[in-house]
Amino acid sequence: MMLRFIVSLFIYLTPISIAAGSYKASLAQMPIHAESSDEGVFVELVKAIALEWGEEVDIRVYPFIRSMKNVIEDEADFHIPLIKNDLIPEEDLPYLYSTETLLNVNFVLYTTRDIKQDLKKLRVESDRAHIKYFPFPVMPSSNISSSLKMLSLGRIDAYIFADTATDPVLKKLNLTNIRRSLYKTFEVKIILPKSRKGHQTDMALSKAIQSLREKGLLDDILHPLDRAYDNWQPCQRQSLFGIYR
Numbered sequence: 001m002m003l004r005f006i007v008s009l010f011i012y013l014t015p016i017s018i019a020a021g022s023y024k025a026s027l028a029q030m031p032i033h034a035e036s037s038d039e040g041v042f043v044e045l046v047k048a049i050a051l052e053w054g055e056e057v058d059i060r061v062y063p064f065i066r067s068m069k070n071v072i073e074d075e076a077d078f079h080i081p082l083i084k085n086d087l088i089p090e091e092d093l094p095y096l097y098s099t100e101t102l103l104n105v106n107f108v109l110y111t112t113r114d115i116k117q118d119l120k121k122l123r124v125e126s127d128r129a130h131i132k133y134f135p136f137p138v139m140p141s142s143n144i145s146s147s148l149k150m151l152s153l154g155r156i157d158a159y160i161f162a163d164t165a166t167d168p169v170l171k172k173l174n175l176t177n178i179r180r181s182l183y184k185t186f187e188v189k190i191i192l193p194k195s196r197k198g199h200q201t202d203m204a205l206s207k208a209i210q211s212l213r214e215k216g217l218l219d220d221i222l223h224p225l226d227r228a229y230d231n232w233q234p235c236q237r238q239s240l241f242g243i244y245r
Helices: 002-013 041-053 064-072 144-152 163-173 196-214 217-222
Strands: 023-028 057-062 078-083 096-111 124-127 139-141 158-162 179-192 237-239 242-244
Touching: 023 041, 023 064, 041 057, 041 078, 041 196, 041 217, 057 064, 064 078, 064 179, 078 096, 096 144, 096 163, 096 196, 124 144, 139 144, 144 158, 144 163, 158 163, 179 196, 196 217
Parallel strands: 023 057, 023 078, 124 139, 124 158
Antiparallel strands: 078 179, 096 158, 096 179, 237 242
16 A cells, blocks of 8 residues: 555656646547547546646547547546446556546447347347456447347347447337347546656546536536436337337
């Protein structure tokens, strides 16, 4: 414990020269989260952080796994978002989790029938960057829409991913034979390079996020993503007088 405190103090007190505008934010492209470098909840978050810092931040949007690699390969200062994986010790990961938790996200199990048997025996897909988050084999997916269509056709048995990213696609596809149920709620973190600069960037992010939280701005920005699980079902239809099946 004392050693960790001394290391943290050394990192905090040892300056790293960072030119204005030199921060590079890498965001995962997903509906609502980050549609482009100009649109999305996490784009607005990074812009708010930049204002707190008084600096410009270069915002780029990539496919999820590529965005993570940007941090792992030290080509970006931080990536948003990534859920915290409790199955793998942090010291074994090729990146750092941010000190601050941004929000909680609901990972939903999408199926076409009641699943009674063990998920280990089924064909399950999830986003390619998240296949190690489950205690059973999961096949990688690079496209939410494609996975939901395969599920609807019976080519896979289940799909698991964040409701905030998956539900908009499911509604757009209008696949009414799919059922939803809560799998697990995860903490959402920022990830950073495993380096001295990564630690210092984490400290800078923590101060900015804490300031936004105290001002009430963090909740305003993250509100579209930070919500309790809603057990709506695609088979439900809205009428003028309520829901009918």
